[in-house]
Amino acid sequence: MFFRLASKSIIYRKGSVMLTIIALSISMLVMFGVEHIREQAKVSFSNSVSGVDIIVGTRTGELNLLLYSVFRMGKPTNNMSWQSYTNLKNNPQVKWALPISLGDSHRGYRVLGTTSNYFDYFSYGEKQALEFSNGDKFNHLFDVVIGSEVAKSLKYQLGDQLTLAHGIGSTSFTNHTDTPFKIVGVLKPTGTAVDQTLHISLQGLEAIHLSASKRKELLNKAQQPLTNFVELQPQSVTAVMLGLKSRLSAFQLQRNINTNNEEPLMALLPGVALSELWQTLSVAESTLRLISSLVIISTLFGLSAMLLASIRERQQEIKLLRMIGASPFFIYWLIELEALLITLVSAFIAIVLLTVGLTASKSFLLTHYGLSVNANILSVNTLITVSILLFLTFLAAIPPAFMAFKEANRR
């Protein structure tokens, strides 16, 4: 009955209650959203580069190189020479070197040109190697290996043919059949940017950019091994990912590359660069958190004021409740419960909206930012935040509840 009384009372006052609920929901939405995406981004980002010791590219901002080469965010970087790649590969400290070439996309998904040992060396998460759910690595000029998300959302299967065209993708009608790539492998989900990537050989990537007549010639030779296409070896690549024999040498190698005068190159340690990124973002993050906290606090003041005003209208109700035997404490807790219900409902709305929003934007975040977010925001942290908010609500409701208590005691 107590609960019913409070909930019906809130519904009865829906006009003013609604505004409070909207304000509270929005600010909680921002609060929970920022917190959740921040956590998910941290996990997703560090998973994506966990297996790479050093990334080398041309001199641009460290963050820009990292974001572009791994997540394809930010401005495209200049290319570095093939010669530099070979030098790195032959460096005694280096265990493996993976050249990558970016710049093209297929229906919104990025196309990555690399060597076939990419699938042997690249690892993600807690040092997990890439695995195929179907098929195998690329061995021919027009072979493509796709990430799980690409396969899922574009409904591609092993053996399917797809067209890759420079910059434009499948919307191009002119060179439709010119460079028909065949899917030879589908990777298992990794929860990283790999899932949104189409992997082809560097030679294949080079072939896309040739003139139409040259491409036609190549089509006839497509079944030959990749090593036969020496003329298709690229002059330059976007970046090179390095795995070291010993991680201890990372800083030294980084310094050597950065100070090398042959070509202006930059080496970054992904872990270090990422923590710098979080540092930079933490200002924006705490600003958002501060703003949403301030909004929540001022809304709670508003809630308090709204309830205070309502007590004045509810004198008759209080008198009646007293007459049928309700104690002043009953009335005190009735007002408290109403306030707590308002906050609970707002938290519920915020959580539902956020979950729906995340579910809806999941694939957008994945394809555009390589960010895999879990739509389930119910974590211990959320529960703690909600509890703190309920406590603040309890405090905010003390003045109106106390006023109702006094009103009840007067009778």
Added chain:
Amino acid sequence: MNAIEINNLEFSYSIKSEQNILKIADWSVKQGEQLFIHGPSGSGKSTLLNIICGLQLPQSGEIKVLGEALNNMSKRQRDKYRAAHIGYIFQQFNLIDYLNAIENIKLATHFSPNTKPSTLAAQIDNILTTLKLDAKDWHRPVNQLSIGQQQRVGIARALINQPKLIIADEPTSSLDQVAKDSFISLLTSLCEENATTLLFVSHDMSLQNHFNSSIALNSINHLKVKN
């Protein structure tokens, strides 16, 4: 036995002003009596009813309701006692706007120790039928009911705990003549059936002949109240 007994009662709202509202030497109401109490506005009628309900305590003197001395009870005990034994009908606002008729009646049983949940629904059914309230109005928010219907739900709410004492403070002043008469005959006949004591306050002297006894507050209150 007497339903109400008052001895040397003195009451004022504030200790500072020392202006007494009530000063009653000796007054009692017999069990089962239906008493009409009248008096000018501001003479202290509602104040007296509040004291009988245990909402206010007199500064001095003794008040016994249904054999229990209210002076000796704690506030909490008086709240319980009121819920269990006294049914109250106001001039208006007898019901909580945002609950329907049934919920309003249930709320009154929530605070009373004599509620038996097993028979409650049947009891409410019964009482609302007796009060001639259409079943379709039972689940409507009470603010959609007419004033007359609301007052009848008010009677039902006051009667549901089968109190030994019913107090009505000008319950008919917002009703028209026909509704007034039917309201009072309903109330008095229900009280008679259950041998419930009824205190009915009004300044409308035309209602006096519905009751077997009547009294002017000023005749028992030995105080000249300045108006």
